[in-house]
Amino acid sequence: MASITLQEVEKRFGETAALRPTDLEIRDHEFLVLVGPSGSGKTTLLRLIAGLETLTGGEIYFGDQRVTDVDVGDRDIAMVFQNYGLYPHMSVFGNMAFGLRRRRMDRAAITDKVQEAARLLRIEHLLERKPRQLSGGQRQRVALGRAIVRDPAVFLLDEPLSNLDAHLRVQMRAEILKVHRAVTATAVYVTHDQVEAMTMGDRIAVMSDGVIQQVGTPDDLYDHPVNRFVAGFIGTPSMGFVECAREPGEPDLLTGTGVRLRLPAERVAALPAKAERVSVGVRPERLTPTGRGDAESASCTIEGVVEVVEPLGSEQHVLVAVGEQTVTAKGPREEHFEIGEKVVFALDPGHLHIFDAESGEALT
Amino acid sequence: MTAPALAVLALVIGYPIVRAIILSFYHYPLLSPFRNFIGAGNYQRLANDPVFWQSLVNTGIFTGASVVLGLLVGLVLALALERLQGPWRFVRGVLLTPWAMPVIVVAFLFQFMFDEQGGITDALLQRTGIVHHAIPWLTSPNWAMVAVTLANVWQQAPFFLLIFTAALGGVPNEVIEAARIDRARGWSMVARIKLPYLRSAALVGALLMIIQNFNNFPLIWAMTEGGPGYSTSTLVIYVYRLAFTSFNVGYSSAIGVVWLVLLLFIAGWFIRVLRGQNS
Numbered sequence: 170m171a172s173i174t175l176q177e178v179e180k181r182f183g184e185t186a187a188l189r190p191t192d193l194e195i196r197d198h199e200f201l202v203l204v205g206p207s208g209s210g211k212t213t214l215l216r217l218i219a220g221l222e223t224l225t226g227g228e229i230y231f232g233d234q235r236v237t238d239v240d241v242g243d244r245d246i247a248m249v250f251q252n253y254g255l256y257p258h259m260s261v262f263g264n265m266a267f268g269l270r271r272r273r274m275d276r277a278a279i280t281d282k283v284q285e286a287a288r289l290l291r292i293e294h295l296l297e298r299k300p301r302q303l304s305g306g307q308r309q310r311v312a313l314g315r316a317i318v319r320d321p322a323v324f325l326l327d328e329p330l331s332n333l334d335a336h337l338r339v340q341m342r343a344e345i346l347k348v349h350r351a352v353t354a355t356a357v358y359v360t361h362d363q364v365e366a367m368t369m370g371d372r373i374a375v376m377s378d379g380v381i382q383q384v385g386t387p388d389d390l391y392d393h394p395v396n397r398f399v400a401g402f403i404g405t406p407s408m409g410f411v412e413c414a415r416e417p418g419e420p421d422l423l424t425g426t427g428v429r430l431r432l433p434a435e436r437v438a439a440l441p442a443k444a445e446r447v448s449v450g451v452r453p454e455r456l457t458p459t460g461r462g463d464a465e466s467a468s469c470t471i472e473g474v475v476e477v478v479e480p481l482g483s484e485q486h487v488l489v490a491v492g493e494q495t496v497t498a499k500g501p502r503e504e505h506f507e508i509g510e511k512v513v514f515a516l517d518p519g520h521l522h523i524f525d526a527e528s529g530e531a532l533t
Numbered sequence: 534m535t536a537p538a539l540a541v542l543a544l545v546i547g548y549p550i551v552r553a554i555i556l557s558f559y560h561y562p563l564l565s566p567f568r569n570f571i572g573a574g575n576y577q578r579l580a581n582d583p584v585f586w587q588s589l590v591n592t593g594i595f596t597g598a599s600v601v602l603g604l605l606v607g608l609v610l611a612l613a614l615e616r617l618q619g620p621w622r623f624v625r626g627v628l629l630t631p632w633a634m635p636v637i638v639v640a641f642l643f644q645f646m647f648d649e650q651g652g653i654t655d656a657l658l659q660r661t662g663i664v665h666h667a668i669p670w671l672t673s674p675n676w677a678m679v680a681v682t683l684a685n686v687w688q689q690a691p692f693f694l695l696i697f698t699a700a701l702g703g704v705p706n707e708v709i710e711a712a713r714i715d716r717a718r719g720w721s722m723v724a725r726i727k728l729p730y731l732r733s734a735a736l737v738g739a740l741l742m743i744i745q746n747f748n749n750f751p752l753i754w755a756m757t758e759g760g761p762g763y764s765t766s767t768l769v770i771y772v773y774r775l776a777f778t779s780f781n782v783g784y785s786s787a788i789g790v791v792w793l794v795l796l797l798f799i800a801g802w803f804i805r806v807l808r809g810q811n812s
Contacts, residue, residue, distance in 0.1 A: 221710050242716035254707030258729035267725070268715035315711075 171232040171245075171322040171355055172197045173218060178227035180213050187213040189379045190227060197232075200349055200356045202370030204363055205402070210379035211359045212327055218357060219325050220244050231322060242271075247316035247354075248325040252332065253308045255300040255315070261287075262296040265315045272319070286318040289351055290344070306337045313345065317352045324354040330365065342369055363403050367391070375399045397529035400450045400522055406486055408450040409496025411471060412526060415445050423447060423523075426492030427472040432518050439533040440523065447532060450522035453486065456498035459515040467515035471496065475510045487512075550793065557787035563780035575787035585788060587763050588771040594678060595753070595767055596746040599685045600739050606686060607693020607738075608731070612723060614694075615701050625698065632691035640755035643684035647671050674764035677757050681765050685752055689745075693738055700734035701727065733810060740803040747796055768792045 173195040180188040188210040195201045203211040216222040218229060220241035228237050236244050247268075248254075255264050262283055269279045287293045290310045300308055309329060316324060326345070330338045346369060349356050360366055366373045367387045374384045375398070383395045387403075394400035400408045413423040413430065421437045423430040430449060432440075440447075451471070459467065473491035480502055487498045487506050498514065506512065523532045557575050561568040579585045614625050631639065646654050647670035655667040670680040704727055712726045750769045753759060759766035759774070766774075768788060775785035 219714070221713070241710075241713045242718065246714060248711070248714055250707040250711065252705065252707050254705065254711035256708060256712070256726065256729075267712075267717075271716040271721065315715075 171234075172199075172230075173323060173355060173357070174228075174230040175214075175218075176228045176230075178214070178217055178229060179225045180210075180217055180222060181225045186379050188217070191381055193374065193381060193384065195355055195357060197355055198353050200346070200358065200369060200371045202358045202360060202366040202373045203376060204360055204366035204370075204373055205376035205382075206361060208378075209376040211361075211376045213379075214376070215325055215327055215357055215359045218323070219246055219248055245322040246325055247319055247321035247323075248327065249309075249312045249316050249329045251328040253300070253312040255308060255311060257300050260297050260299055261292065261303070261311050261314075264300070264311055265296075265318050268315065268319050282318050283314075286314040289317070289348065290314050305333050306341065309333065309341055310344070313348055317348055317354075320352065321354055324349065324352065324356040326356065326358040328359055328361065330360070331362075338365075345369070364405060367403070373403075375402060377402075393531075394450075394522065395531050397448060397450065397524045397531075400524070400531075404452060406453045406497040406499060408452055408522065409456070409491075409494070410448050410450050410524075411491050411494050411496065413447055413449050415440075415447070423449060425449075428491065429470050430516070430518065430521065431468040432521075433468075436518060436521075436523075436533050441532060444525060444532055446526035448524045448526050448529070450524065451496060451516060452520065452522075453497045453499035455516060455520040456489075456496065456514040457500065458498070458504065458512050469516040469518050469521065470513055471516065472511065472513045475506045475508055475512055478506050478508065489514075553786045553789050553793075556783055557790050559783040561781075561783035561786075563776075563782050568783070571783070575784045576791075578784060579787055579791065584763050584766070584771060588766045588768050591678065591763075591765060592747060592767040592769075595682055595685070595749070595765075596743055598682045599689060599746050600742045602682070602686045603689040603742060604693050604735060604739060606690035607695075608697050608735075610690065610694045611697035611701055612727070614698070625694070628694060629691045631688045632695070634688065636688070636749075636751045637755055639684055639688045640752045643680065643687070644671065644756050647680045647684075671757055672761060674761050677761060677765045681753050681756050684756065685746065685749065688752075689742055692742065693735075696734045696738045697731055700731045704730045733807065736803055736807050736810070740800060743799055743803075744796060747792070 173193075175191055175193040177190045177192060178188065179186070179190045191214065203214060205211045213222065217224055220236070220239060224237060228235060230236065231244070256267065259267065265283045265286060266279050269282060274282070283296070284293065287296055290313055292307065292310050292314060295303060295307060295311070300311065303311065309332075312329065329345070330341050333341060342365060345358075358365075358369060370387060372384060372386055373390055375382045375390060377398050383390060383399045385393075390399060390403045394403065397410065401410070411425050411428045413425040413428055416422040416424055420440075421432045421434070423432065428449070456471070459470075471491055473489035473496065475487055476490050476495065477488040479486040479488070483502065484499060485502045485504070485506075487500065489496055489498060489512060524530060525532055558570060558572060559568045560571045560574065610628060614628070617624060646652050649655065649667050649669050649672060652670070654670065655664075658664045659667065668676055670676050708726065709722075712722055717726055747767075748769055749767070750773060753765055753767060753770055754773070757765045759770035763771075769792075772785045772788050772792070775781045775788065
């Protein structure tokens with residue numbers, strides 16, 4: 170088992186920077202999720218850790234051992250691929266045993282190891298089958314089995330659930346966490362699905378444009394996003410943003426089309442004096458519709474027109490046009506909304522996320 | 534909708550086959566106005582015809598050696614050139630040129646190369662000390678089959694290079710990377726991971742080349758005319774001689790029918806193996 174340390178790790182493909190110089194410390198036994206949109210550099214980072222790509226710059230350590238130049242086969246890693254990467258001509262047993270055979274483990278030990286992993290993943294009855302005779306979920310289990318059977322120090326997973334249907338994905342999420350607890354290896358998991366990231370990661374690294382934007386626990390990222398990208402990427406439905414300006418002579422008042430936010434003194438104090446234009450983010454569950462009378466007495470309100478109502482069974486999402494922007498409110502399905510109806514939301518100023526309008530950096 | 538296509542097929546493929554089968558039961562010299570029905574007479578004759586048997590064996594040797602050697606050379610080249618990138622990929626293009634050459638050009642080229650009097654092959658072998666006397670490549674019954682087979686391999690190996698290169702391109706990256714993580718390197722990567730992916734390509738390529746070599750007339754005819762004696766006479770050469778030198782249409786048709794049945798058996802076996810692999 171090992172921690173993973175990345176120092177100034179960088180990857181360029183010609184003139185294109187896939188990963189800008191990056192520092193990251195992944196703790197021993199930790200389950201770290203790399204999440205971000207396509208082209209954010211998350212898979213490149215994973216492949217650099219695996220040794221499947223060569224670094225343009227920087228160093229990688231597993232524990233105290235420098236592995237920057239160590240061949241992929243000697244790094245003591247195991248990897249689960251998006252399309253499984255199973256050997257189609259080998260049986261399930263052959264797939265799981267291949268890496269052990271290449272490491273010259275004796276036959277009886279190989280059989281024991283494969284049986285043990287198969288028991289853990291409940292695929293003992295599939296050991297004689299070929300991959301083409303398996304369902305997607307079973308193939309994913311075999312790929313997991315092949316990875317854990319070697320007791321690797323580092324366990325890498327590259328979007329392993331993206332080929333599965335929604336129901337199976339939920340099942341396999343739990344399965345992977347169970348396997349991780351059983352093998353206790355340090356795990357790095359790549360996904361573009363923030364729900365997967367939030368539900369699985371001990372910590373999450375959010376990536377965009379080849380840069381890690383923020384690393385933290387799921388709660389950290391949700392409650393204290395460092396910039397507008399992280400705030401918008403984490404959470405379903407996404408955080409809504411409204412553009413506001415500070416009123417001259419009233420430093421505690423932010424206004425915009427349909428927006429009136431009076432901030433408490435401590436939040437005003439945290440705002441830089443120069444921040445005249447800001448972007449204010451609100452989580453959908455913090456937008457609660459209110460009556461006209463209550464709205465007048467509320468310190469923070471957002472007013473808009475209902476555009477779309479999405480009933481989801483247990484709750485509903487209401488998309489509201491606020492000026493030229495759209496925010497989403499999440500609430501109980503008992504509340505009734507009409508398309509085109511004017512609604513006013515009262516907000517607790519403590520739940521507002523304020524970002525610089527230009528740079529997108531969090532201001533408070 | 535398929536009826537017109539079937540009618541055309543029946544005409545262009547079915548009719549010649551049926552006609553050949555019918556002719557094979559006749560004694561039918563082309564220069565005589567008469568033809569006699571002799572039942573299985575032609576088939577009885579070929580059973581006792583040593584030239585037919587020698588031609589059949591020669592066909593087997595020529596086809597088998599050409600396909601096996603061509604396949605091996607093509608495979609080794611495809612694996613060796615797999616990593617060529619950028620402008621170096623032109624090497625693969627250059628190596629494909631023999632396959633694009635007209636067979637007759639290849640035949641004359643190798644005739645010159647294997648010439649006992651000043652051919653480059655003997656000159657090189659003697660200069661490097663591998664042999665001390667010139668090898669009678671095309672004039673000795675023992676060497677002539679080697680010479681035509683080598684010429685054939687030279688021309689056909691690029692075909693295998695092409696299909697193996699395409700098949701190697703179809704090996705999923707993730708499988709190769711998974712194997713690298715599993716510590717498969719060098720020979721184990723080739724033997725345990727890549728070769729299984731090339732089986733279908735090898736089978737299809739071998740079947741096509743078996744059929745082509747069974748019917749390979751111009752190369753052998755231009756290099757040796759089936760000689761010296763009958764040492765390089767294959768079925769196609771023998772049938773040509775019977776039909777167009779001896780004008781014995783009935784007997785040559787009987788050999789043609791046996792030849793067709795043999796090819797159908799071989800093709801059927803290959804298709805069964807392929808189906809088994811794909812299921």
